[in-house]
Amino acid sequence: MSVKSLEKQYIINTYNRQPESTLSLKRGEGVYVWDDGGNRYLDFVSGLAVNNLGHCHPKVVEAISSQAQKLMHTSNLYYTEPQARLAETLVNHTPADKVFFCNSGAEANEAAIKLARKFGKQNRGERAHEIITAERSFHGRTLAAVTATGQPKYHQGFEPMVSGFCYGKFNDLDSFAALVNENTCAILVEPVQGEGGVYPASHEFLAGLRKLCDEHKLLLVFDEVQCGIGRTGKLLAWEHYGVEPDVYTLAKGLGGGLPIGVMAARGAAADVLVPGDHASTFGGNPVVCAAANAVLQEILDNQFLAQVEQLGQYFKGKLKELDNPGVVDIRGLGLMIGMEINGDGAAVVKACQEKGLLINCIGGKTLRFLPPLVLDEEHIDIAVTVLQKALQECL
Numbered sequence: 001m002s003v004k005s006l007e008k009q010y011i012i013n014t015y016n017r018q019p020e021s022t023l024s025l026k027r028g029e030g031v032y033v034w035d036d037g038g039n040r041y042l043d044f045v046s047g048l049a050v051n052n053l054g055h056c057h058p059k060v061v062e063a064i065s066s067q068a069q070k071l072m073h074t075s076n077l078y079y080t081e082p083q084a085r086l087a088e089t090l091v092n093h094t095p096a097d098k099v100f101f102c103n104s105g106a107e108a109n110e111a112a113i114k115l116a117r118k119f120g121k122q123n124r125g126e127r128a129h130e131i132i133t134a135e136r137s138f139h140g141r142t143l144a145a146v147t148a149t150g151q152p153k154y155h156q157g158f159e160p161m162v163s164g165f166c167y168g169k170f171n172d173l174d175s176f177a178a179l180v181n182e183n184t185c186a187i188l189v190e191p192v193q194g195e196g197g198v199y200p201a202s203h204e205f206l207a208g209l210r211k212l213c214d215e216h217k218l219l220l221v222f223d224e225v226q227c228g229i230g231r232t233g234k235l236l237a238w239e240h241y242g243v244e245p246d247v248y249t250l251a252k253g254l255g256g257g258l259p260i261g262v263m264a265a266r267g268a269a270a271d272v273l274v275p276g277d278h279a280s281t282f283g284g285n286p287v288v289c290a291a292a293n294a295v296l297q298e299i300l301d302n303q304f305l306a307q308v309e310q311l312g313q314y315f316k317g318k319l320k321e322l323d324n325p326g327v328v329d330i331r332g333l334g335l336m337i338g339m340e341i342n343g344d345g346a347a348v349v350k351a352c353q354e355k356g357l358l359i360n361c362i363g364g365k366t367l368r369f370l371p372p373l374v375l376d377e378e379h380i381d382i383a384v385t386v387l388q389k390a391l392q393e394c395l
Protein backbone atom coordinates (compact mmCIF):
# COMPACT_ATOMS: atom_id res chain seq x y z
CA MET A 1 0.00 0.00 0.00
CA SER A 2 1.33 3.50 -0.81
CA VAL A 3 1.97 6.04 1.94
CA LYS A 4 -0.98 8.04 0.60
CA SER A 5 -3.36 5.05 0.82
CA LEU A 6 -2.13 4.17 4.31
CA GLU A 7 -2.73 7.74 5.42
CA LYS A 8 -6.25 7.81 3.91
CA GLN A 9 -7.16 4.57 5.67
CA TYR A 10 -5.52 4.99 9.06
CA ILE A 11 -5.00 8.67 9.95
CA ILE A 12 -7.82 10.92 11.17
CA ASN A 13 -8.49 13.37 8.40
CA THR A 14 -7.38 16.67 9.99
CA TYR A 15 -4.76 17.89 7.50
CA ASN A 16 -5.08 19.37 4.04
CA ARG A 17 -1.89 17.85 2.66
CA GLN A 18 -0.03 20.14 0.28
CA PRO A 19 -1.47 20.51 -2.44
CA GLU A 20 -4.10 17.85 -2.90
CA SER A 21 -2.07 15.31 -0.92
CA THR A 22 0.42 14.65 -3.69
CA LEU A 23 3.72 14.79 -1.87
CA SER A 24 5.32 12.14 0.31
CA LEU A 25 8.69 13.38 1.60
CA LYS A 26 11.51 10.99 2.32
CA ARG A 27 14.70 12.92 2.99
CA GLY A 28 15.93 16.41 3.75
CA GLU A 29 19.33 18.11 3.68
CA GLY A 30 19.93 21.81 4.19
CA VAL A 31 17.42 23.82 2.16
CA TYR A 32 16.24 20.83 0.10
CA VAL A 33 13.84 17.91 0.57
CA TRP A 34 13.31 14.87 -1.66
CA ASP A 35 10.06 12.99 -2.28
CA ASP A 36 9.70 9.22 -2.51
CA GLY A 37 10.14 9.41 -6.28
CA GLY A 38 13.58 11.02 -5.82
CA ASN A 39 12.45 14.51 -6.92
CA ARG A 40 14.18 17.43 -5.18
CA TYR A 41 12.38 20.52 -3.86
CA LEU A 42 13.64 23.82 -2.51
CA ASP A 43 11.85 24.03 0.83
CA PHE A 44 10.42 27.48 1.58
CA VAL A 45 8.01 26.02 4.14
CA SER A 46 10.60 24.65 6.62
CA GLY A 47 8.08 22.49 8.45
CA LEU A 48 6.19 25.75 9.05
CA ALA A 49 9.01 27.69 10.70
CA VAL A 50 10.57 24.63 12.36
CA ASN A 51 13.59 23.74 10.22
CA ASN A 52 15.21 27.13 10.77
CA LEU A 53 18.67 25.55 10.47
CA GLY A 54 17.60 23.58 7.41
CA HIS A 55 17.05 19.84 7.32
CA CYS A 56 19.27 17.50 9.32
CA HIS A 57 21.78 20.18 10.33
CA PRO A 58 24.96 18.22 11.19
CA LYS A 59 25.37 19.87 14.62
CA VAL A 60 21.76 19.11 15.56
CA VAL A 61 22.04 15.53 14.30
CA GLU A 62 25.26 15.09 16.30
CA ALA A 63 23.68 16.53 19.47
CA ILE A 64 20.65 14.25 19.14
CA SER A 65 22.61 11.07 18.44
CA SER A 66 25.14 11.73 21.15
CA GLN A 67 22.43 12.40 23.78
CA ALA A 68 20.31 9.44 22.56
CA GLN A 69 23.19 7.13 23.37
CA LYS A 70 23.37 8.42 26.94
CA LEU A 71 19.84 9.13 28.21
CA MET A 72 16.69 9.47 26.12
CA HIS A 73 14.11 10.18 28.77
CA THR A 74 13.69 10.52 32.48
CA SER A 75 10.92 11.90 34.63
CA ASN A 76 10.95 15.52 35.73
CA LEU A 77 11.31 14.06 39.22
CA TYR A 78 15.03 14.23 38.40
CA TYR A 79 17.43 16.87 37.04
CA THR A 80 19.06 16.54 33.62
CA GLU A 81 21.88 18.66 32.31
CA PRO A 82 20.62 19.45 28.76
CA GLN A 83 17.40 20.85 30.25
CA ALA A 84 19.21 22.99 32.82
CA ARG A 85 21.69 24.29 30.19
CA LEU A 86 18.89 25.19 27.79
CA ALA A 87 17.07 27.12 30.51
CA GLU A 88 20.32 28.95 31.35
CA THR A 89 20.89 29.96 27.71
CA LEU A 90 17.33 31.17 27.25
CA VAL A 91 17.46 33.22 30.43
CA ASN A 92 20.88 34.65 29.58
CA HIS A 93 19.75 35.83 26.14
CA THR A 94 16.23 37.09 26.86
CA PRO A 95 14.52 39.14 29.59
CA ALA A 96 13.10 35.98 31.22
CA ASP A 97 14.16 34.86 34.69
CA LYS A 98 12.75 31.31 34.52
CA VAL A 99 11.31 28.92 31.94
CA PHE A 100 8.88 25.99 31.80
CA PHE A 101 9.40 23.25 29.20
CA CYS A 102 6.64 21.46 27.31
CA ASN A 103 6.21 19.97 23.84
CA SER A 104 4.42 22.33 21.47
CA GLY A 105 3.30 25.89 20.88
CA ALA A 106 -0.25 25.23 22.03
CA GLU A 107 1.02 23.73 25.27
CA ALA A 108 3.35 26.65 25.84
CA ASN A 109 0.40 29.02 25.44
CA GLU A 110 -1.74 26.87 27.77
CA ALA A 111 0.98 27.25 30.39
CA ALA A 112 1.04 31.02 29.82
CA ILE A 113 -2.76 31.19 30.15
CA LYS A 114 -2.68 29.29 33.46
CA LEU A 115 0.14 31.47 34.75
CA ALA A 116 -1.70 34.65 33.69
CA ARG A 117 -4.89 33.60 35.48
CA LYS A 118 -3.06 32.82 38.70
CA PHE A 119 -1.07 36.06 38.43
CA GLY A 120 -4.31 37.97 37.96
CA LYS A 121 -5.93 36.50 41.06
CA GLN A 122 -2.82 37.22 43.13
CA ASN A 123 -2.25 40.75 41.87
CA ARG A 124 -5.56 42.20 40.68
CA GLY A 125 -8.19 40.28 42.62
CA GLU A 126 -10.25 37.10 42.45
CA ARG A 127 -12.14 38.17 39.31
CA ALA A 128 -9.09 38.94 37.18
CA HIS A 129 -8.95 35.99 34.78
CA GLU A 130 -9.75 37.41 31.34
CA ILE A 131 -7.13 37.52 28.59
CA ILE A 132 -7.32 39.96 25.68
CA THR A 133 -5.96 38.54 22.44
CA ALA A 134 -6.05 39.82 18.86
CA GLU A 135 -8.45 39.21 16.03
CA ARG A 136 -6.74 37.18 13.26
CA SER A 137 -4.34 35.67 15.84
CA PHE A 138 -3.30 32.04 16.13
CA HIS A 139 -2.23 30.41 19.39
CA GLY A 140 -2.78 26.66 18.85
CA ARG A 141 -5.46 23.99 18.77
CA THR A 142 -5.94 22.83 22.36
CA LEU A 143 -9.17 24.15 23.83
CA ALA A 144 -7.88 27.22 25.71
CA ALA A 145 -5.26 28.03 23.04
CA VAL A 146 -7.84 27.80 20.26
CA THR A 147 -10.20 30.00 22.26
CA ALA A 148 -7.34 32.51 22.56
CA THR A 149 -7.06 32.31 18.77
CA GLY A 150 -9.09 35.22 17.42
CA GLN A 151 -10.47 33.46 14.34
CA PRO A 152 -14.04 32.15 14.61
CA LYS A 153 -13.45 29.49 11.92
CA TYR A 154 -11.22 27.59 14.38
CA HIS A 155 -13.96 27.63 17.06
CA GLN A 156 -16.77 26.27 14.91
CA GLY A 157 -18.01 22.88 16.03
CA PHE A 158 -16.15 22.94 19.34
CA GLU A 159 -18.35 25.30 21.34
CA PRO A 160 -18.75 26.08 24.15
CA MET A 161 -15.33 27.68 24.11
CA VAL A 162 -13.32 28.30 27.28
CA SER A 163 -14.59 31.41 29.07
CA GLY A 164 -12.34 34.37 29.82
CA PHE A 165 -11.12 35.51 26.41
CA CYS A 166 -11.95 38.62 24.38
CA TYR A 167 -10.50 40.02 21.17
CA GLY A 168 -9.13 43.41 20.17
CA LYS A 169 -8.12 44.53 16.68
CA PHE A 170 -4.44 43.87 15.94
CA ASN A 171 -2.45 47.12 15.66
CA ASP A 172 -5.36 49.10 17.12
CA LEU A 173 -4.35 50.08 20.64
CA ASP A 174 -7.65 51.77 21.45
CA SER A 175 -9.59 48.58 20.77
CA PHE A 176 -7.41 46.74 23.32
CA ALA A 177 -7.60 49.57 25.87
CA ALA A 178 -11.40 49.53 25.61
CA LEU A 179 -11.48 45.85 26.66
CA VAL A 180 -9.46 46.26 29.88
CA ASN A 181 -11.56 46.02 33.04
CA GLU A 182 -11.39 44.45 36.51
CA ASN A 183 -11.74 40.97 34.97
CA THR A 184 -8.60 41.33 32.85
CA CYS A 185 -5.34 39.59 33.80
CA ALA A 186 -3.24 39.67 30.62
CA ILE A 187 -2.81 40.64 27.00
CA LEU A 188 -1.51 37.98 24.61
CA VAL A 189 -0.33 38.80 21.06
CA GLU A 190 2.06 37.60 18.37
CA PRO A 191 4.62 40.34 17.53
CA VAL A 192 4.24 39.16 13.93
CA GLN A 193 0.94 37.40 13.24
CA GLY A 194 1.70 34.22 11.31
CA GLU A 195 -1.31 32.07 10.47
CA GLY A 196 -3.48 35.20 10.32
CA GLY A 197 -1.64 36.36 7.19
CA VAL A 198 1.91 37.52 8.16
CA TYR A 199 1.19 40.90 9.73
CA PRO A 200 3.98 42.57 11.76
CA ALA A 201 2.85 44.63 14.75
CA SER A 202 3.45 48.37 14.60
CA HIS A 203 5.87 49.86 17.09
CA GLU A 204 3.16 52.11 18.58
CA PHE A 205 0.91 49.10 19.12
CA LEU A 206 3.42 46.98 21.07
CA ALA A 207 4.77 49.96 23.02
CA GLY A 208 1.18 50.99 23.79
CA LEU A 209 0.30 47.49 25.00
CA ARG A 210 3.35 47.56 27.30
CA LYS A 211 2.18 50.85 28.79
CA LEU A 212 -1.38 49.61 29.17
CA CYS A 213 -0.18 46.48 30.99
CA ASP A 214 2.07 48.50 33.29
CA GLU A 215 -0.74 50.92 34.15
CA HIS A 216 -3.20 48.14 34.98
CA LYS A 217 -0.83 45.50 36.44
CA LEU A 218 -1.55 43.13 33.56
CA LEU A 219 0.85 40.59 32.15
CA LEU A 220 2.06 41.24 28.62
CA VAL A 221 2.50 37.88 26.89
CA PHE A 222 4.17 37.52 23.49
CA ASP A 223 3.59 34.38 21.44
CA GLU A 224 6.92 33.93 19.63
CA VAL A 225 6.12 30.38 18.55
CA GLN A 226 6.33 31.20 14.84
CA CYS A 227 8.23 34.50 14.71
CA GLY A 228 10.88 33.58 17.31
CA ILE A 229 14.20 31.68 17.09
CA GLY A 230 15.88 33.88 14.50
CA ARG A 231 13.03 33.84 11.99
CA THR A 232 12.84 37.65 11.73
CA GLY A 233 16.57 38.34 12.04
CA LYS A 234 16.53 38.69 15.83
CA LEU A 235 16.48 35.81 18.31
CA LEU A 236 12.97 36.99 19.28
CA ALA A 237 10.85 39.24 17.11
CA TRP A 238 10.02 41.79 19.82
CA GLU A 239 13.69 42.85 19.82
CA HIS A 240 12.89 44.80 16.62
CA TYR A 241 10.54 46.92 18.72
CA GLY A 242 12.47 47.26 21.97
CA VAL A 243 9.33 46.23 23.87
CA GLU A 244 9.82 43.44 26.40
CA PRO A 245 7.06 41.07 27.53
CA ASP A 246 6.53 39.65 31.03
CA VAL A 247 5.93 36.20 29.58
CA TYR A 248 6.78 34.71 26.20
CA THR A 249 6.22 31.39 24.49
CA LEU A 250 8.40 29.47 22.05
CA ALA A 251 8.18 26.18 20.15
CA LYS A 252 8.67 25.33 16.45
CA GLY A 253 12.23 26.39 15.48
CA LEU A 254 13.79 25.82 18.88
CA GLY A 255 13.94 22.01 18.67
CA GLY A 256 15.63 21.86 15.25
CA GLY A 257 12.87 19.45 14.13
CA LEU A 258 12.08 17.80 17.48
CA PRO A 259 8.95 18.79 19.43
CA ILE A 260 9.50 21.39 22.13
CA GLY A 261 7.60 24.21 23.82
CA VAL A 262 8.75 26.89 26.25
CA MET A 263 6.87 29.31 28.45
CA ALA A 264 9.25 31.87 29.94
CA ALA A 265 8.51 34.52 32.55
CA ARG A 266 10.30 37.33 34.31
CA GLY A 267 10.02 39.15 37.64
CA ALA A 268 7.09 38.27 39.88
CA ALA A 269 5.49 36.28 37.05
CA ALA A 270 8.38 33.81 37.15
CA ASP A 271 7.40 32.71 40.67
CA VAL A 272 3.64 32.39 40.22
CA LEU A 273 3.58 28.68 39.43
CA VAL A 274 4.62 26.36 42.26
CA PRO A 275 5.01 22.56 42.57
CA GLY A 276 1.79 20.82 41.61
CA ASP A 277 0.47 23.72 39.49
CA HIS A 278 1.63 22.48 36.10
CA ALA A 279 3.65 19.65 34.55
CA SER A 280 4.53 17.74 31.39
CA THR A 281 5.88 14.17 31.21
CA PHE A 282 8.06 14.88 28.17
CA GLY A 283 8.70 18.59 28.89
CA GLY A 284 12.44 19.26 28.88
CA ASN A 285 13.27 15.81 27.51
CA PRO A 286 17.09 15.48 27.36
CA VAL A 287 17.31 14.57 23.65
CA VAL A 288 15.04 17.44 22.64
CA CYS A 289 16.91 19.87 24.88
CA ALA A 290 20.26 18.71 23.48
CA ALA A 291 18.91 19.49 19.98
CA ALA A 292 17.65 22.90 21.15
CA ASN A 293 21.03 23.70 22.74
CA ALA A 294 22.70 22.99 19.39
CA VAL A 295 20.14 25.17 17.56
CA LEU A 296 20.68 28.11 19.90
CA GLN A 297 24.44 27.79 19.67
CA GLU A 298 24.21 28.27 15.89
CA ILE A 299 21.64 31.06 15.99
CA LEU A 300 23.38 33.04 18.71
CA ASP A 301 26.51 33.22 16.61
CA ASN A 302 26.62 36.99 15.89
CA GLN A 303 26.91 36.63 12.13
CA PHE A 304 23.90 34.36 11.88
CA LEU A 305 21.14 36.79 12.82
CA ALA A 306 22.67 39.69 10.89
CA GLN A 307 22.70 37.48 7.83
CA VAL A 308 19.03 36.52 8.27
CA GLU A 309 18.10 40.18 8.40
CA GLN A 310 20.11 40.92 5.28
CA LEU A 311 18.69 37.89 3.41
CA GLY A 312 15.19 38.94 4.41
CA GLN A 313 15.73 42.37 2.87
CA TYR A 314 17.20 40.82 -0.27
CA PHE A 315 14.23 38.43 -0.60
CA LYS A 316 11.64 41.15 -0.06
CA GLY A 317 13.44 43.37 -2.57
CA LYS A 318 13.34 40.61 -5.20
CA LEU A 319 9.65 39.95 -4.54
CA LYS A 320 8.89 43.65 -4.93
CA GLU A 321 10.61 43.62 -8.33
CA LEU A 322 8.15 40.97 -9.58
CA ASP A 323 6.06 42.70 -12.12
CA ASN A 324 2.67 41.04 -11.71
CA PRO A 325 -0.56 43.03 -11.34
CA GLY A 326 -2.05 40.17 -9.27
CA VAL A 327 0.31 40.92 -6.37
CA VAL A 328 -1.58 43.04 -3.83
CA ASP A 329 0.87 43.34 -0.92
CA ILE A 330 4.24 42.07 0.31
CA ARG A 331 4.84 42.20 4.07
CA GLY A 332 6.78 40.56 6.87
CA LEU A 333 9.96 40.74 8.90
CA GLY A 334 13.26 38.99 8.15
CA LEU A 335 12.58 35.61 6.57
CA MET A 336 8.91 35.53 7.55
CA ILE A 337 7.28 36.97 4.47
CA GLY A 338 3.75 37.03 3.11
CA MET A 339 2.64 37.94 -0.40
CA GLU A 340 -1.04 38.71 -0.78
CA ILE A 341 -2.38 37.97 -4.23
CA ASN A 342 -5.56 38.58 -6.09
CA GLY A 343 -6.13 35.01 -7.25
CA ASP A 344 -6.12 31.37 -6.26
CA GLY A 345 -3.25 30.84 -3.79
CA ALA A 346 -3.60 27.05 -3.85
CA ALA A 347 -3.05 27.05 -7.62
CA VAL A 348 0.19 29.04 -7.18
CA VAL A 349 1.38 26.62 -4.46
CA LYS A 350 0.71 23.71 -6.82
CA ALA A 351 2.44 25.37 -9.78
CA CYS A 352 5.50 26.10 -7.59
CA GLN A 353 5.60 22.51 -6.35
CA GLU A 354 5.54 21.21 -9.92
CA LYS A 355 8.58 23.40 -10.59
CA GLY A 356 10.48 22.19 -7.50
CA LEU A 357 9.63 24.87 -4.93
CA LEU A 358 7.60 24.30 -1.77
CA ILE A 359 5.66 27.29 -0.44
CA ASN A 360 2.54 27.61 1.66
CA CYS A 361 -0.66 29.60 1.35
CA ILE A 362 -2.81 30.96 4.19
CA GLY A 363 -6.43 31.94 3.89
CA GLY A 364 -6.46 31.18 0.15
CA LYS A 365 -4.84 34.52 -0.77
CA THR A 366 -1.58 35.00 1.11
CA LEU A 367 1.47 33.08 -0.06
CA ARG A 368 3.75 32.50 2.92
CA PHE A 369 7.51 32.11 2.63
CA LEU A 370 9.36 30.61 5.61
CA PRO A 371 12.66 29.39 4.11
CA PRO A 372 15.39 27.78 6.22
CA LEU A 373 17.46 30.61 7.69
CA VAL A 374 20.65 29.00 6.37
CA LEU A 375 19.89 29.66 2.70
CA ASP A 376 21.94 31.79 0.27
CA GLU A 377 20.93 34.58 -2.10
CA GLU A 378 21.22 32.01 -4.89
CA HIS A 379 18.35 29.98 -3.37
CA ILE A 380 16.25 33.13 -3.13
CA ASP A 381 16.94 33.87 -6.82
CA ILE A 382 15.83 30.34 -7.80
CA ALA A 383 12.66 30.62 -5.71
CA VAL A 384 11.75 34.03 -7.13
CA THR A 385 12.25 32.80 -10.71
CA VAL A 386 9.95 29.81 -10.05
CA LEU A 387 7.41 32.02 -8.33
CA GLN A 388 7.40 34.50 -11.20
CA LYS A 389 6.54 31.70 -13.67
CA ALA A 390 3.88 30.28 -11.32
CA LEU A 391 2.27 33.71 -10.89
CA GLN A 392 2.26 34.25 -14.66
CA GLU A 393 0.52 30.91 -15.12
CA CYS A 394 -2.04 31.33 -12.34
CA LEU A 395 -2.95 35.02 -12.04
Ligand SMILES: Cc1ncc(COP(=O)(O)O)c(C=O)c1O
Pocket: 103, 104, 105, 106, 107, 109, 138, 139, 140, 141, 190, 194, 195, 223, 224, 225, 226, 227, 251, 252
Ligand atom coordinates in the same frame (compact mmCIF):
# COMPACT_ATOMS: atom_id res chain seq x y z
C1 LIG B 1 1.98 31.87 16.72
C2 LIG B 1 1.66 30.43 16.97
N1 LIG B 1 1.33 30.04 18.22
C3 LIG B 1 1.03 28.77 18.51
C4 LIG B 1 1.04 27.80 17.53
C5 LIG B 1 0.71 26.38 17.88
O1 LIG B 1 1.88 25.63 17.88
P1 LIG B 1 1.80 24.03 17.86
O2 LIG B 1 1.26 23.65 16.53
O3 LIG B 1 3.21 23.60 18.10
O4 LIG B 1 0.89 23.65 18.97
C6 LIG B 1 1.37 28.15 16.22
C7 LIG B 1 1.36 27.16 15.14
O5 LIG B 1 1.35 27.44 13.99
C8 LIG B 1 1.69 29.50 15.94
O6 LIG B 1 1.99 29.90 14.70
